[in-house]
Amino acid sequence: MMLNIGCHLSASKGYKAMGKNALKIGANTFQFFTRNPRGGKAKKIDPEDIKALLEMAKENEFAALLAHAPYTVNPCSAEESVREFALETMKDDLERMEYLPNNLYNFHPGSHVKQGVEIGIKYITDTLNSIIKPDQTTTVLLETMAGKGTEIGRSFQELKQILDGVELSEKMGVCLDTCHVYDAGYDIVNNLDGVLEEFHKIIGLDKLRAIHLNDSKNPFESHKDRHEKIGQGSLGKEAIIRVTNHPKLCNLPFFLETPNELSGYAEEIKMLREAYEY
Template identity: 50%
Template sequence: MLTIGTHMSIAKGIAKTAKNVVWMEANTMQIFSRNPRGSNYKVYTEKEEARFQQIRREHGFGALLAHAPYTMNLASAEDRVYEFARTVIREDVARMDALGIEYLVFHPGSHTGIGIEQGISNIIRGLDQAITGDEEITVLLETMSGKGTEIGARFEHLRSIRDGAAHPERIGICLDTCHVFAAGYDIVNDLDGVLEEFDRVLGLSLLKAVHLNDSMMPFGSHKDRHAAVGEGQIGMEALLGVMRHPVLRDLPFYLETPLDDQGHKEEIRMLRERLSCS
């Protein structure tokens, strides 16, 4: 069964957000673990948590994904920035695990001049103080576009992070179609080759989720600008090819496209129709 959803705002509460997922005719969702550009987070009442769990259970939601805030930079050499990131990842692993969220994804971070090797070392230290190994949740490293000093544009970066972590069994990968395309992985003309490289470097068993986004920017641009499915440089047929691929089709897909709720509902309906006709 196709598992597809979109990124949802939880400003009105997690139970109401889950109800909105049902209205969209989606069967999963991605939420921010806290304010995406700040530090605050909501504390849910027992009643709201219970209602949320009831909705996801009754409607057969697939694996849910929480996204750490963009303000978190575990690769930073600046003490204040790094300590904030360490606190966020530690708290959010515990909070999302307690909610029964299956995955927590984060952008590995930007080394801002100290170099990829030192940035990766910082990320590993940050993960090691956050992941105990006793959690049910899996922390996902996101593939990135490689803008500026961003870490994660090469599969090898993600392998180095996971290989160095104390609990690699609790770490997986989220593939973002816009990001890998912008990073120079040709998912339009050579998806099989990209997946073979992913398997060689990381292992396909580590791939747990897909951010399904088109790209406003051209191949290899190293610029992260999402477009609605079929309205960018990747194109509809290539993205449908991602969803149909036997290696990927059973993974959960999360849309991060620049649309409102109604637009996302229509986008999900269109993708289901296109896939059912193939």
């Protein structure tokens, strides 16, 4: 069994270029922003560019690709205009993702900005119920968050509440970020099995569809969100390797979001492949 691993790549030169860069660094998948991470309009779809990527992905047995919504998307904002921007952006993203069928779309649940978690979750589920369609092939993922400020998604219980409120729940899943969950207070360094048991009890491991593989610049339960290179943070290399080798996780796609250039990603991918036991 192959380790399905990639990193975050720039989409500025198109889909085919991302595929080529993935192969160059030894990856068999990748993550990309659907548009500028700070928002704005997405580039016009180039069907030939996408066709070239799809052919490349098939030839090289790529795992599922992961599209990431812009950071400016906040579907639970206190401001109606911000919520409307989130809805329109995510709706457009999901329509565009159908050019890349059967892949994944990840977003940060957002910050409720002192409205309270319950109101925030209601806004998020309203947005998802407005944009998710029965015939879409894309699975929408909630990202686990570190819990800074009024972020929603700092606990498995909050993610479960969102999932329970989505009518087409079969179109939904979770992306677990190793940095975020550790910063949120889930000790995946010393008790990975226990954390996964808790996730399964509350959400169900069948909903875990992808992992953001990041070390953390901050200590356990710091509720910050600053990624570090693998082995140079508070999680450490061995804890990250235990994640990729865990029998309940090892077949998932892993996406590096560490502070690296392509050469650094290539080194991390090589190291993690060499440590992979399957």
